[in-house]
């Protein structure tokens with residue numbers, strides 16, 4: 001995580017808090033190390049906290065929230081909302097500062113009305129674009145796993161992302177970052193081209209987050 005920050009010229013020394021969406025390993029792997037090193041609190045729901053993998057270890061400070069709660073840290077307002085995912089009590093977050101809004105939707109099966117409402121008006125969007133249904137169907141995954149991924153409590157497909165993005169497009173949208181792209185059942189090029197088709201003619205920048213590199217820093221302007 002420090003290496004990723006350094007790639008874009010940042011350190012994590014100014015980190016104030018960590019917000020956890022749910023207890024799956026790909027989201028909490030570095031949580032213990034990160035919060036212990038920087039002595040910062042971790043915000044999460046009780047369901048997430050109770051189901052954290054053992055290897056996360058002791059956390060210096062845990063702040064329990066309920067889905068729907070908002071927390072303010074140095075002027076940044078972070079609001080949580082429930083999502084459907086196969087975890088104990090998963091949430092996603094919206095962050096607001098000085099009238100600018102960043103909305104995050106990832107690790108959720110289908111974007112609900114609540115998700116659409118909470119992300120509405122965001123100036124920057126971080127959206128999961130996990131899989132291509134055709135590629136998933138042809139994959140070597142067992143049927144149980146296929147169902148898990150594509151079910152209501154699984155992940156967003158490229159088409160789910162496109163549907164959500166087309167709902168959330170507005171004149172002041174500046175940045176779109178696609179995340180959680182499956183290495184087996186999707187390609188960055190495919191996700192990008194589908195999002196670009198939705199954004200067609202819109203000025204928002206489109207980024208594809210990779211597991212191997214930091215996403216370029218972007219500012220959400222006035």
Ligand SMILES: [Zn+2]
Pocket residue numbers: 022024085087107
């Ligand atoms: Zn997950």
Ligand SMILES: [Zn+2]
Pocket residue numbers: 024026027107180
């Ligand atoms: Zn995940």
